[in-house]
Amino acid sequence: MKKEDQRLRYAILANDIVIFAIRDGTLNVLLVKVKKASFRGLWAVPGGLVRPSETVDTCARRYLRQVVASGDVFLEQLYTFGKVDRDPQGRVVSVTYYALIPDAERILDCSDDYAAVAWFPVDRLPELAYDHDEVVQLAVDRLRSKTTYSNIIFSLLDREFTLSDLQRAYEIVLNRKLDKRNFRKKILSLNQLVKTGKKTTGKAHRPADLYRFRLRRYATIQIL
Amino acid sequence: MKKEDQRLRYAILANDIVIFAIRDGTLNVLLVKVKKASFRGLWAVPGGLVRPSETVDTCARRYLRQVVASGDVFLEQLYTFGKVDRDPQGRVVSVTYYALIPDAERILDCSDDYAAVAWFPVDRLPELAYDHDEVVQLAVDRLRSKTTYSNIIFSLLDREFTLSDLQRAYEIVLNRKLDKRNFRKKILSLNQLVKTGKKTTGKAHRPADLYRFRLRRYATIQIL
Numbered sequence: 001m002k003k004e005d006q007r008l009r010y011a012i013l014a015n016d017i018v019i020f021a022i023r024d025g026t027l028n029v030l031l032v033k034v035k036k037a038s039f040r041g042l043w044a045v046p047g048g049l050v051r052p053s054e055t056v057d058t059c060a061r062r063y064l065r066q067v068v069a070s071g072d073v074f075l076e077q078l079y080t081f082g083k084v085d086r087d088p089q090g091r092v093v094s095v096t097y098y099a100l101i102p103d104a105e106r107i108l109d110c111s112d113d114y115a116a117v118a119w120f121p122v123d124r125l126p127e128l129a130y131d132h133d134e135v136v137q138l139a140v141d142r143l144r145s146k147t148t149y150s151n152i153i154f155s156l157l158d159r160e161f162t163l164s165d166l167q168r169a170y171e172i173v174l175n176r177k178l179d180k181r182n183f184r185k186k187i188l189s190l191n192q193l194v195k196t197g198k199k200t201t202g203k204a205h206r207p208a209d210l211y212r213f214r215l216r217r218y219a220t221i222q223i224l
Numbered sequence: 225m226k227k228e229d230q231r232l233r234y235a236i237l238a239n240d241i242v243i244f245a246i247r248d249g250t251l252n253v254l255l256v257k258v259k260k261a262s263f264r265g266l267w268a269v270p271g272g273l274v275r276p277s278e279t280v281d282t283c284a285r286r287y288l289r290q291v292v293a294s295g296d297v298f299l300e301q302l303y304t305f306g307k308v309d310r311d312p313q314g315r316v317v318s319v320t321y322y323a324l325i326p327d328a329e330r331i332l333d334c335s336d337d338y339a340a341v342a343w344f345p346v347d348r349l350p351e352l353a354y355d356h357d358e359v360v361q362l363a364v365d366r367l368r369s370k371t372t373y374s375n376i377i378f379s380l381l382d383r384e385f386t387l388s389d390l391q392r393a394y395e396i397v398l399n400r401k402l403d404k405r406n407f408r409k410k411i412l413s414l415n416q417l418v419k420t421g422k423k424t425t426g427k428a429h430r431p432a433d434l435y436r437f438r439l440r441r442y443a444t445i446q447i448l
Binding site: 091093 | 274276278279283301306307308317319372373444
């Protein structure tokens with residue numbers, strides 16, 4: 001085999017992370033402005049090359065912690081994107097992940113790595129570098145789908161919330177209205193929620209019960 | 225960067241395919257005996273390196289067609305395994321897939337590529353090369369999980385089947401008994417099945433209605 005051919009058998013391995021949060025009543029994704037390479041100045045999801053010494057899972061957590069204060073958030077492998085020409089620099093295969101963080105989670109200063117960092121609603125994204133439009137779309141689809149058969153939504157919520165907060169979170173992720181009475185009946189019947197004994201305060205609304213999830217660990221369950 | 229370091233930034237990209245079928249009342253996986261490299265003589269799932277000119281998805285279908293006569297079967301990306309030392313030959317990252325085929329599907333002669341090919345029940349596997357025990361276990365978990373919230377089981381069945389065939393397929397994949405009456409009531413209520421108008425023949429049992437799936441395309445649906 002010629003040297004040229006051998007080089008081509010190798011692919012550079014990258015990780016890209018789609019980070020979701022609910023902000024201002026919409027589902028948002030965290031984007032970074034690319035500093036280097038062919039896509040300089042365009043927005044992309046955070047990520048970069050995998051180091052020789054780390055697994056792809058370890059690497060994903062490293063890129064997550066570059067931008068998010070607490071690494072202790074939901075993070076799952078999404079899909080591996082291996083189109084031949086997805087990066088003009090060479091054969092870069094990206095193992096993508098998605099992460100869910102509560103709105104309160106602090107975003108770090110990562111100006112060493114990226115030219116800018118900002119949240120964007122998933123239905124109003126700017127032009128994205130690489131095939132990151134596909135990556136984000138697949139992550140949105142996966143999140144929507146998992147929301148219907150698991151407790152995944154807890155990762156987007158604060159530790160304590162009202163039933164209205166929870167319904168709103170479902171509506172935002174699923175992008176459709178839910179009937180309040182049916183929703184409450186169903187969600188309470190699942191034995192997933194625990195009353196904290198506390199109530200909301202504030203003048204605008206009547207005090208509402210605060211709940212928390214019995215389990216803050218991913219589990220499959222028929223929700224809606 | 226030194227030449228050595230540069231080499232280490234590259235990973236060889238492989239595809240491995242877990243192929244399932246229901247055979248003799250158990251869930252089976254197709255294994256091949258490795259001909260070359262460090263694991264010669266051990267069993268593994270079929271697969272190999274990704275060519276520079278093909279996407280990982282195209283490559284997966286190529287390896288599938290090496291062993292299965294019809295390429296027109298359920299094939300889905302499973303997970304990307306990127307542990308640093310999973311292959312003693314170097315940094316090989318495997319993008320794994322799983323495929324489901326009906327028992328009737330013909331297995332090809334692939335003695336050019338593998339020393340042997342054979343079916344094994346998933347609960348009685350031989351020692352496997354690489355991290356393929358992990359790969360097969362994850363594929364089994366994914367299949368079980370998807371079976372509860374999708375119509376995926378159609379890919380393991382012949383085009384026409386009785387309700388008993390269908391129930392047995394569910395029981396084999398899920399590895400638990402189902403109540404016949406509840407199963408029939410639930411499965412018929414889902415509007416997924418169509419009576420073909422034909423019946424089974426044979427002396428051992430009373431003739432039973434033959435059904436087919438209305439849709440032979442993957443769809444999410446609450447089954448059990």
